[in-house]
Amino acid sequence: MSTQLDRAVLEAAAAWYVDLRDTGAEDPLREAHRQWLAQHPAHRQAWARVEKLQRTLDAAPRAITRSTLDSARATRRQAIKALSLVLVAGVAGAAWRYRGGVDELTADYRTAIGGSAQATLSDGSLLRLDTASAVDIRYGDQLREILLHSGEIHITTAPDAAGRPFIVHTRHGSIRALGTAFLVRSDDRQARLGVLRHAVEIRLAERPGQPTRLDAGQQVHFTRWRAETPQPLPAGADAWTRRLLVVSDWPLRQFLDELSRYHRGRLSCDDAVAGLRISGAFHLDDIHAVLGNLTATLPIRVRYLTRYWARVEAAGKSDI
Amino acid sequence: MQTDTESNQLFENLYSEHHHWLKGWLKSRLGCGEQASDLAQDTFIKVLAQRREGELRSPRAFLSSIARNLMVDMFRRRSIEQAYLEVLAHQPEPVAISPETRYDIVETLLEIDRLLDDLGERPRSIFLMAQIDGLSFVDISRRLNVSVNTVRKHFIRAMTRCLLLVGD
Numbered sequence: 001m002s003t004q005l006d007r008a009v010l011e012a013a014a015a016w017y018v019d020l021r022d023t024g025a026e027d028p029l030r031e032a033h034r035q036w037l038a039q040h041p042a043h044r045q046a047w048a049r050v051e052k053l054q055r056t057l058d059a060a061p062r063a064i065t066r067s068t069l070d071s072a073r074a075t076r077r078q079a080i081k082a083l084s085l086v087l088v089a090g091v092a093g094a095a096w097r098y099r100g101g102v103d104e105l106t107a108d109y110r111t112a113i114g115g116s117a118q119a120t121l122s123d124g125s126l127l128r129l130d131t132a133s134a135v136d137i138r139y140g141d142q143l144r145e146i147l148l149h150s151g152e153i154h155i156t157t158a159p160d161a162a163g164r165p166f167i168v169h170t171r172h173g174s175i176r177a178l179g180t181a182f183l184v185r186s187d188d189r190q191a192r193l194g195v196l197r198h199a200v201e202i203r204l205a206e207r208p209g210q211p212t213r214l215d216a217g218q219q220v221h222f223t224r225w226r227a228e229t230p231q232p233l234p235a236g237a238d239a240w241t242r243r244l245l246v247v248s249d250w251p252l253r254q255f256l257d258e259l260s261r262y263h264r265g266r267l268s269c270d271d272a273v274a275g276l277r278i279s280g281a282f283h284l285d286d287i288h289a290v291l292g293n294l295t296a297t298l299p300i301r302v303r304y305l306t307r308y309w310a311r312v313e314a315a316g317k318s319d320i
Numbered sequence: 321m322q323t324d325t326e327s328n329q330l331f332e333n334l335y336s337e338h339h340h341w342l343k344g345w346l347k348s349r350l351g352c353g354e355q356a357s358d359l360a361q362d363t364f365i366k367v368l369a370q371r372r373e374g375e376l377r378s379p380r381a382f383l384s385s386i387a388r389n390l391m392v393d394m395f396r397r398r399s400i401e402q403a404y405l406e407v408l409a410h411q412p413e414p415v416a417i418s419p420e421t422r423y424d425i426v427e428t429l430l431e432i433d434r435l436l437d438d439l440g441e442r443p444r445s446i447f448l449m450a451q452i453d454g455l456s457f458v459d460i461s462r463r464l465n466v467s468v469n470t471v472r473k474h475f476i477r478a479m480t481r482c483l484l485l486v487g488d
Contacts (some may be wrong), residue, residue: 007484010483011480014480020478049483050483051434052486054434057432059428060428062452062454064411065432066405068407069448075403284460299477
């Protein structure tokens with residue numbers, strides 16, 4: 001069995017690997033590295049892992065590895081996009097970590113692009129899912145846990161007779177509810193948390209020892225390593241639960257990016273119009289109608305390259 | 321200690337009470353009865369191999385968590401195998417690869433895919449550029465238009481993650 005190695009030791013081994021990458025056999029760094037190895041059995045164990053990892057990487061044929069890995073990852077993403085909503089009962093299980101794309105395929109609750117869903121969980125808590133979202137429910141004796149694989153959810157917690165804490169895990173960190181309603185969004189890059197009532201506590205994946213508290217009316221973006229400064233929660237942040245997108249003074253490009261989360265296809269815009277400002281409430285059930293409405297209020301027009309690829313341009317622009 | 325007969329009996333009970341349910345659980349996720357049957361069998365084989373003692377407190381949660389991992393493995397393996405075949409088909413020179421070599425390559429790719437799974441796009445890409453494409457940090461920093469120090473930071477993050485997962 002493998003013994004637990006400290007993250008710090010592994011990080012040091014990785015740093016050694018980087019430093020030694022381009023040094024010759026006679027470099028004084030080599031001697032320093034030998035001393036580091038001699039210092040502690042854990043250092044030698046970590047270095048053995050470096051060598052093991054290197055053997056695996058060396059066994060991969062250079063010419064095809066990158067394209068195969070990238071394409072496999074892209075295929076899994078596509079498969080997730082194509083899925084429709086499935087509702088199944090909760091599942092208990094082992095410790096969780098994010099597994100790029102494969103978990104969405106087997107999640108307890110998931111929605112397709114443009115879809116939405118809601119469910120009352122066994123303790124009475126209410127779960128709402130926004131577009132292209134996937135979660136697992138893990139209710140056990142000690143904890144009520146939700147795993148948000150991707151997308152956005154709205155949670156209204158119910159008091160629990162057994163007093164079990166309520167925790168939402170994302171790949172970037174965990175959020176512990178302190179009797180609340182809140183929103184969590186999580187994707188490849190970062191997670192976003194907005195608190196609607198009471199307060200929650202965040203623990204970043206790589207800084208689990210330092211919880212920070214976020215109160216009602218606040219929003220924060222975070223990654224595994226870092227949380228940004230909290231900001232006021234924008235009005236209408238939870239409007240998607242009513243199938244609306246509510247925006248105030250957004251640049252057109254940001255608006256289209258947000259809209260494209262609900263759209264099976266591509267929405268892009270020319271740089272010339274990207275900075276136009278938009279305010280209003282838009283129905284998410286008909287993206288084409290939203291785009292149509294925009295042309296009535298802004299000096300733009302929408303060109304459909306295909307039904308799934310719309311481009312927004314300046315109104316005067318002639319056809320290519 | 322339990323006798324073999326007792327533990328056989330426990331296993332048989334587990335199988336007869338939950339096998340049908342597990343097949344249904346898998347079918348609702350896979351949409352294919354045949355695959356669901358196969359994976360349900362594999363799940364019980366895993367349970368046998370674990371030689372657990374005593375009765376399970378929540379057998380269905382236990383079974384479905386094993387089945388879930390098998391399902392994840394299956395999705396991953398299938399996506400890698402398909403991608404590998406496609407990439408081979410698009411090579412400029414046709415290459416003949418023995419089944420043994422092919423098996424080894426797919427296993428290696430699966431392992432790397434697993435190690436890199438929960439990394440963000442940037443550290444993943446930097447790690448692959450350095451370790452697979454053989455680029456220097458300076459080249460990578462130029463391509464991505466970031467500082468060498470940023471490349472180094474992301475690389476160390478990615479490598480630390482791999483070292484955590486690769487095991488001894």
